[in-house]
Amino acid sequence: xxxxxxxxxxxxxxxxxxxxxxxxxxxxxxxxxxxxxxxxxxxxxxxxxxxxxxxxxxxxxxxxxxxxxxxxxxxxxxxxxxxxxxxxxxxxxxxxxxxxxxxxxxxxxxxxxxxxxxxxxxxxxxxxxxxxxxxxxxxxxxxxxxxxxxxxxxxxxxxxxxxxxxxxxxxxxxxxxxxxxxxxxxxxxxxxxxxxxxxxxxxxxxxxxxxxxxxxxxxxxxxxxxxxxxxxxxxxxxxxxxxxxxxxxxxxxxxxxxxxxxxxxxxxxxxxxxxxxxxxxxxxxxxxxxxxxxxxxxxxxxxxxxxxxxxxxxxxxxxxxxxxxxxxxxxxxxxxxxxxxxxxxxxxxxxxxxxxxxxxxxxxxxxxxxxxxxxxxxxxxxxxxxxxxxxxxxxxxxxxxxxxxxxxxxxxxxxxxxxxxxxxxxxxxxxxxxxxxxxxxxxxxxxxxxxxxxxxxxxxxxxxxxxxxxxxxxxxxxxxxxxxxxxxxxxxxxxxxxxxxxxxxxxxxxxxxxxxxxxxxxxxxxxxxxxxxxxxxxxxxxxxxxxxxxxxxxxxxxx
Numbered sequence: 001x002x003x004x005x006x007x008x009x010x011x012x013x014x015x016x017x018x019x020x021x022x023x024x025x026x027x028x029x030x031x032x033x034x035x036x037x038x039x040x041x042x043x044x045x046x047x048x049x050x051x052x053x054x055x056x057x058x059x060x061x062x063x064x065x066x067x068x069x070x071x072x073x074x075x076x077x078x079x080x081x082x083x084x085x086x087x088x089x090x091x092x093x094x095x096x097x098x099x100x101x102x103x104x105x106x107x108x109x110x111x112x113x114x115x116x117x118x119x120x121x122x123x124x125x126x127x128x129x130x131x132x133x134x135x136x137x138x139x140x141x142x143x144x145x146x147x148x149x150x151x152x153x154x155x156x157x158x159x160x161x162x163x164x165x166x167x168x169x170x171x172x173x174x175x176x177x178x179x180x181x182x183x184x185x186x187x188x189x190x191x192x193x194x195x196x197x198x199x200x201x202x203x204x205x206x207x208x209x210x211x212x213x214x215x216x217x218x219x220x221x222x223x224x225x226x227x228x229x230x231x232x233x234x235x236x237x238x239x240x241x242x243x244x245x246x247x248x249x250x251x252x253x254x255x256x257x258x259x260x261x262x263x264x265x266x267x268x269x270x271x272x273x274x275x276x277x278x279x280x281x282x283x284x285x286x287x288x289x290x291x292x293x294x295x296x297x298x299x300x301x302x303x304x305x306x307x308x309x310x311x312x313x314x315x316x317x318x319x320x321x322x323x324x325x326x327x328x329x330x331x332x333x334x335x336x337x338x339x340x341x342x343x344x345x346x347x348x349x350x351x352x353x354x355x356x357x358x359x360x361x362x363x364x365x366x367x368x369x370x371x372x373x374x375x376x377x378x379x380x381x382x383x384x385x386x387x388x389x390x391x392x393x394x395x396x397x398x399x400x401x402x403x404x405x406x407x408x409x410x411x412x413x414x415x416x417x418x419x420x421x422x423x424x425x426x427x428x429x430x431x432x433x434x435x436x437x438x439x440x441x442x443x444x445x446x447x448x449x450x451x452x453x454x455x456x457x458x459x460x461x462x463x464x465x466x467x468x469x470x471x472x473x474x475x476x477x478x479x480x481x482x483x484x485x486x487x488x489x490x491x492x493x494x495x496x497x498x499x500x501x502x503x504x505x506x507x508x509x510x511x512x513x514x515x516x517x518x519x520x521x522x523x524x525x526x527x528x529x530x531x532x533x534x535x536x537x538x539x540x541x542x543x544x545x546x547x548x549x550x551x552x553x554x555x556x557x558x559x
Contacts, residue, residue: 003084003104010080018231027221028228034173041176046132054296058202171242171249174226181219188212195358296460299506300341300391301521302350307367309392309474316415316475317388322423323414323475324384326397330410331380333397333515338376338383340510341391354390365390388413396518398452401429406449407516409433416522418467418476418501457511465503468543472499472524498527500539 019025043061047053083089084104092100098119103112131147158165191209204211227243234240317323326334342363347356355364363372370390376383387395397411406429414422425433430448455461469476470493502523509516530539 003082005081005083010077015086018233020232027225028230030222030225031173031228034177034222034226055202167240167242167245171245174223174242174246175249177219177223177226181216181223184212184215184219188216193358195356296345297349298462298504299460299508299519300345300349300393301504302353302392306392310368310389312474313388313392313415317385320421320475320477322421323417324381324388324412325423325426326380326384326411327427329402330397330399330515333399333510333513334380334383334411335376336510336513336515337395337397337517338387339374341387342372343374346390384411384413388415392521394520394522396520398430398516398518399514406430407452416474416476416520421477452516455507455509455516457509460506460508462504462506465505467501468527469499469501469524470497472497472526474522474524496526496528500525500527500530 014022014025016022016025017028019028043057043064047057050056079101082105083101089097089100089104094100096116099112099116102115103109106112106115131144131151154165154168157168188209191212227240227246229238229240231238346354347363353366355366357364361374363374364370365372368389370386372386372390377386393413394416395413396409398407399410400406401408408427408429409425410427412422412426430452470491500523502525504521504523506519506521507516508519530536
């Protein structure tokens with residue numbers, strides 16, 4: 001039904017629009033398809049909703065890109081064969097050339113309207129992705145409302161001037177391309193300098209440098225021609241003024257950052273949101289589902305209490321030196337943990353706090369001003385102290401027992417024990433350390449031994465342990481749990497001084513030593529804060545529900 005073009009007209013005839021060469025005209029014409037490169041960007045913003053996002057997301061992006069580019073090429077070639085007279089299409093009274101193409105192909109106004117609505121729905125669906133990404137902000141409703149409001153306002157510009165509207169659209173694309181260039185250039189710089197990259201589940205391997213360089217060259221061409229006008233020697237009204245706006249915006253924000261921003265900016269990963277603990281407590285209260293697979297990024301938590309907690313940890317170690325210990329058999333495991341934290345984890349998870357200097361072979365803690373060598377100290381206790389001075393996590397380090405019957409605790413950084421002296425647990429097997437826990441020996445000990453032995457490096461398993469406390473002591477070495485044979489005593493306490501003691505426990509394996517590391521991050525929240533966020537009734541129900549669980553003895557144990 002549509003007019004048919006010849007192969008020679010499709011593949012050999014070009015319109016230069018006044019540019020002196022076909023090549024230059026094609027490069028200027030790149031402005032059209034560039035916005036469609038940003039589709040994959042939207043999916044990245046929604047990655048937290050994916051299971052195992054580190055593996056799934058990059059492969060989904062690659063699969064989508066390859067399939068879309070292939071089908072798009074087929075569609076474009078088909079469209080080129082069915083264009084008909086280009087001048088009449090461009091001058092179509094509809095103002096949308098694609099509608100004229102569809103009308104010529106169908107010779108039916110109702111069919112054209114139907115297909116135009118289909119295209120409109122697809123376009124709207126695409127832009128929903130962009131709006132959805134704003135819903136991942138701190139105030140999602142506000143963010144989406146503001147984004148939509150600005151979108152409507154900017155769209156209204158097209159009513160007065162298509163040229164001005166085109167400038168704003170081009171500015172959006174040039175800004176996105178600029179951000180991609182910065183990200184890829186930073187990655188390439190790290191590769192060239194030989195800096196350690198974070199572990200990932202999608203690695204470009206030896207081809208990484210070549211792919212990064214090709215991508216940069218590709219984007220730089222796009223970036224340059226984003227600022228070209230549609231035709232040479234344009235009149236002021238036809239000029240592409242986005243280069244002026246882009247430069248103005250860049251100068252303004254660079255000045256803002258130099259004068260103000262660099263003194264107040266903390267970066268997106270400097271502090272973990274304290275609300276995370278609320279969510280974890282809520283999850284534990286609503287469904288006691290045991291451990292779950294966790295992301296590597298959640299291993300170490302740094303929040304607004306970091307500096308205060310690090311000082312407290314040093315005070316605790318000064319008062320209780322036995323909170324740090326390491327057997328001869330565990331030195332290799334301890335050193336491997338130190339190297340993992342200092343070399344591979346902290347500088348990449350929290351780069352605004354831990355600055356890596358590969359040339360000096362050190363990492364600087366920009367809050368405490370301590371410099372950490374990339375290699376562990378010769379003195380095992382200094383290694384333990386360095387970990388304690390830089391990370392607000394307790395680490396319990398286990399290896400197979402000397403008799404190869406289960407795992408035993410052979411090293412630890414344990415500033416925040418609950419109801420005991422950490423030295424009393426050294427050399428203990430996992431099952432023996434948990435003997436006082438109701439139901440552990442009968443129901444959990446065999447399965448936990450098997451689980452520890454099968455745990456693979458790269459897997460991070462987490463669980464939340466919570467209890468109520470009548471004080472806010474970080475180090476609680478006194479009586480805490482009610483053991484068999486003990487009777488509860490009546491004690492006066494102030495409800496306003498009661499806290500929810502929440503431990504985020506993460507278990508992972510080290511590949512070289514075979515050690516099993518349990519990291520524990522402690523959250524202490526006033527009980528009234530739990531009530532303020534609406535979790536009071538569920539907390540009360542959870543406490544009462546301990547009586548009816550699989551192990552009713554927990555209700556007495558946690559008193």
